[in-house]
Amino acid sequence: MAIDKYRLFKNVYRGKKVLLTGDTGFKGSWLAIWLRELGAEVYGFALPPKTRKDNYVISGLHELIHHKDGDIRSPEELSAFFREVQPDFAFHLAAQALVLDSYSSPAETFHTNVLGTVRFFEAVRQTSSVKAAVNITSDKCYQNIEQERGYSETDPMGGKDPYSASKGCAELVTSSYLSSFFQNNDTCNIASARAGNVIGGGDRAENRIVPDFFKSISKKSPLLIRNPLSVRPWQHVLEPLGGYLLLGERLYLEGKQYSGGWNFGPEKSNHHTVKELIDTLITFCPEGSYINSGEKQALHEAGQLKLDISKADNELGWKPVLNFNETVEFTAKGYIAENQMENIYFHRLSQIENYIQCALHRNRIWITT
Numbered sequence: 001m002a003i004d005k006y007r008l009f010k011n012v013y014r015g016k017k018v019l020l021t022g023d024t025g026f027k028g029s030w031l032a033i034w035l036r037e038l039g040a041e042v043y044g045f046a047l048p049p050k051t052r053k054d055n056y057v058i059s060g061l062h063e064l065i066h067h068k069d070g071d072i073r074s075p076e077e078l079s080a081f082f083r084e085v086q087p088d089f090a091f092h093l094a095a096q097a098l099v100l101d102s103y104s105s106p107a108e109t110f111h112t113n114v115l116g117t118v119r120f121f122e123a124v125r126q127t128s129s130v131k132a133a134v135n136i137t138s139d140k141c142y143q144n145i146e147q148e149r150g151y152s153e154t155d156p157m158g159g160k161d162p163y164s165a166s167k168g169c170a171e172l173v174t175s176s177y178l179s180s181f182f183q184n185n186d187t188c189n190i191a192s193a194r195a196g197n198v199i200g201g202g203d204r205a206e207n208r209i210v211p212d213f214f215k216s217i218s219k220k221s222p223l224l225i226r227n228p229l230s231v232r233p234w235q236h237v238l239e240p241l242g243g244y245l246l247l248g249e250r251l252y253l254e255g256k257q258y259s260g261g262w263n264f265g266p267e268k269s270n271h272h273t274v275k276e277l278i279d280t281l282i283t284f285c286p287e288g289s290y291i292n293s294g295e296k297q298a299l300h301e302a303g304q305l306k307l308d309i310s311k312a313d314n315e316l317g318w319k320p321v322l323n324f325n326e327t328v329e330f331t332a333k334g335y336i337a338e339n340q341m342e343n344i345y346f347h348r349l350s351q352i353e354n355y356i357q358c359a360l361h362r363n364r365i366w367i368t369t
Contacts, residue, residue, distance in 0.1 A: 008038060010253065011038075013245070014038060014040070015040075017129075018090075019082065020032055020044050022094030023065065023093075024049040024054065025046065025097070030055065031241050031244065032056075033059060033345065033352070036065060045067075045078060047071060047094075050204070051204055055202025072116040072120065073115055079126055082123040088129060088130065088131055090134075091133070091244060091248070092116075092133070092134070095112060095113050095136075096113055096166075099164070101163070101207070102162035102163035106162040109166050110162065110166050114169045121177040121181075125177070135192045136193050137167045138194060139194050139195060139265065140159065140163065141168045141170070143158025144158065144159075150265070150306035150307045152308040153262065170192075171261060189252070189256050191251060191260055191262060193240065193247060194263050195235065195239075195265065196307055198235055198236070199235070200237035200334050201331060210277075213290070214285075214288075225292050225293060228273060233265045234270050234327055235320060235322075235327060238355045239322065239327075242318070243264030258315075263308060265307030265309045266324075266327070270320070280325060281331070284328065285335075317366040318366045319366065321359045321362060330351060330354075334347070
């Protein structure tokens with residue numbers, strides 16, 4: 001793979017130790033692949049993968065990175081791993097990541113997403129080798145009043161459901177640690193990153209629209225859609241990951257001016273309804289079908305959610321790369337490769353390469369400068 005010739009992210013990750021919490025998860029496993037190809041020595045800390053079809057498993061990452069099974073809620077386990085590794089960078093992606101699961105397990109959701117964030121920053125604070133640390137939260141951290149304009153980094157945190165509230169709390173934890181412990185020049189540079197509705201091959205989560213679509217195909221039954229007119233900021237997983245890597249680079253090389261919260265969402269043209277997403281998926285996977293469940297949603301989920309990415313554009317020079325149709329195509333091809341039993345790690349690399357080529361073609365110079 002010809003990533004090196006582009007000198008991506010100023011080669012800042014080459015030869016560095018990068019610790020990821022949540023490396024067995026969807027976004028964490030994709031980030032581990034990209035970091036490995038950037039020349040980083042990747043260390044992961046997470047619960048074991050849930051199924052044999054998880055991206056971490058089918059990509060063979062257990063043979064390619066240094067992974068330790070562990071629970072981020074355990075301060076002893078996580079801090080000991082930080083001391084052992086002595087990482088240069090740390091990215092926190094371990095979380096309970098589903099809105100519906102937060103209703104059935106609210107205490108676990110708050111414990112994992114809030115106390116887990118505290119444990120992460122405590123481990124960072126106690127490990128002097130870490131120069132840049134990024135906490136990955138969610139677009140759902142904002143107090144959602146169903147407004148048309150996108151939420152910006154200065155909007156208040158909130159959340160009606162336990163998941164959203166836990167992510168708002170995780171942002172407050174980050175802000176508190178930044179103000180209390182990471183202000184001095186000799187301390188780690190920290191930030192938080194908020195992404196939209198991330199999709200892509202390898203996502204096997206329950207009660208998530210794209211994995212459910214491909215499960216329905218395998219079962220030869222139509223997908224039941226709960227909220228077909230809900231609007232979401234859809235983006236392929238590589239879009240926010242590029243933002244996270246860029247943010248880590250700036251924190252490491254340029255310092256505290258890049259601390260704080262950052263939105264990494266899609267362009268306004270990628271804000272589409274659930275129905276539009278599935279209709280577009282079917283153009284690439286015509287064997288798929290769906291019906292509206294017709295059931296009144298008993299549990300609250302936001303009807304509209306958008307992000308304002310002007311800060312990342314103006315201050316980082318970051319812009320998303322893929323349009324909506326390409327986002328869905330990249331996603332569909334990721335799942336199709338799995339069904340065709342391709343070399344999944346190689347396929348993930350080819351999608352990263354295609355993404356980089358698209359970025360360069362569209363003059364997204366943030367990826368190389």
